[in-house]
Amino acid sequence: MRIATWNVNSINARLETVLSWFEEAQPDVACLQEIKCVDEKFPTEAFERLGYNVAVHGQKTYNGVALLSKTPLEDVTRGLGGDETDDHARYIEGVISGPTPVRVAGIYLPNGNPVGTDKFTYKLGWMSRLNAHARGLLALEEPLVIAGDYNVIPEPADVHDPAAWTGDALFQPETRAAFRALKWLGLTDAYMAADGSPGGYTFWDYQAGAWPRDLGIRIDHLLLSPKAADRLAGVVIHRGVRGRDKPSDHVPVVAELDLSF
DNA sequence: ATGGTAGACCTTCTA
Numbered sequence: 026m027r028i029a030t031w032n033v034n035s036i037n038a039r040l041e042t043v044l045s046w047f048e049e050a051q052p053d054v055a056c057l058q059e060i061k062c063v064d065e066k067f068p069t070e071a072f073e074r075l076g077y078n079v080a081v082h083g084q085k086t087y088n089g090v091a092l093l094s095k096t097p098l099e100d101v102t103r104g105l106g107g108d109e110t111d112d113h114a115r116y117i118e119g120v121i122s123g124p125t126p127v128r129v130a131g132i133y134l135p136n137g138n139p140v141g142t143d144k145f146t147y148k149l150g151w152m153s154r155l156n157a158h159a160r161g162l163l164a165l166e167e168p169l170v171i172a173g174d175y176n177v178i179p180e181p182a183d184v185h186d187p188a189a190w191t192g193d194a195l196f197q198p199e200t201r202a203a204f205r206a207l208k209w210l211g212l213t214d215a216y217m218a219a220d221g222s223p224g225g226y227t228f229w230d231y232q233a234g235a236w237p238r239d240l241g242i243r244i245d246h247l248l249l250s251p252k253a254a255d256r257l258a259g260v261v262i263h264r265g266v267r268g269r270d271k272p273s274d275h276v277p278v279v280a281e282l283d284l285s286f
Numbered sequence: 287a288t289g290g291t292a293g294a295c296c297t298t299c300t301a
Contacts, residue, residue, distance in 0.1 A: 034301085035293055059301085061294065086294050087301095136301060176301095230301090231291040274292080274301085 026121075026282045028054040028129065030172035030245055032228075032275035036060040036091070040068055042271055047075055050263065052279060053095050054121055056131030058174045060089035067091060084114035090131045090173070096122045105132075107154035115151070125168060125284040127253065132173035137194030145194050148176070152203040156210065162250070163211055168282070169250035171212065174275065176244055177204045179214070182223040183243035195244060212248040215280045219260040228275045229267055236267055247280045256282040 029052035033039045036057065047055070060067060064083040072079050077093040082103035092098060098119040105116035118130040132155065137148030162169055178196045181187040190196040208214060216225055226241025235241065249257060258281040266276045
């Protein structure tokens with residue numbers, strides 16, 4: 026099973042680009058972030074024509090996540106618990122039906138910049154709530170994938186110039202510690218387990234020639250429960266997508282799970 | 287040099 030995560034930076038501005046990638050890459054499951062539209066504006070029919078079942082948790086202008094699957098989605102939930110005052114659309118979860126069901130959570134973790142503001146506090150609070158929720162999911166002892174734009178640079182090897190990012194919310198010690206705490210729960214970073222070579226960037230800023238100069242960061246991750254990690258067959262970062270017309274600033278990351286045993 | 291680009295949307299916010 027190929028499971029993809031991709032921050033598309035507006036699904037409607039990016040529809041042709043996204044659909045053509047889906048046709049060639051044929052992911053079985055996809056988590057999309059920053060769809061930047063309400064549920065009714067999501068191009069559901071276009072994905073249904075490609076054979077996908079669609080679940081959306083949208084929001085006007087900002088954020089918004091979607092979960093797509095070639096097999097039916099079950100037990101879909103929207104929103105991350107732990108704070109009733111949080112109205113950002115950043116979390117969607119469902120079970121991918123099949124002989125070996127896989128629970129998939131798609132996340133758009135807050136950016137958190139600038140550091141020292143309530144935005145950074147919100148980011149750390151969101152990570153704490155994700156930790157609490159993941160703890161409960163892991164107790165189910167299922168194949169589980171938590172995939173999305175984490176807005177976390179885990180290690181210096183995941184950024185072209187660590188010194189240039191020391192003041193950024195994505196690379197703060199507290200941010201990195203919260204990401205490590207997720208892994209300590211028993212989650213495996215799929216890219217590190219399958220490949221792990223430095224320079225596996227997933228995001229290049231639109232500004233200052235970041236893409237042609239390969240000034241990237243690795244912030245789109247798939248974290249796997251033990252029963253999902255046991256089946257991990259590989260991870261591919263589709264970096265070439267960044268060089269196409271009208272690209273998102275993120276590229277798709279695809280993990281392959283072997284569900285044949 | 288505090289620059290630069292992109293998207294939603296209505297003048298500025300988010301990234």
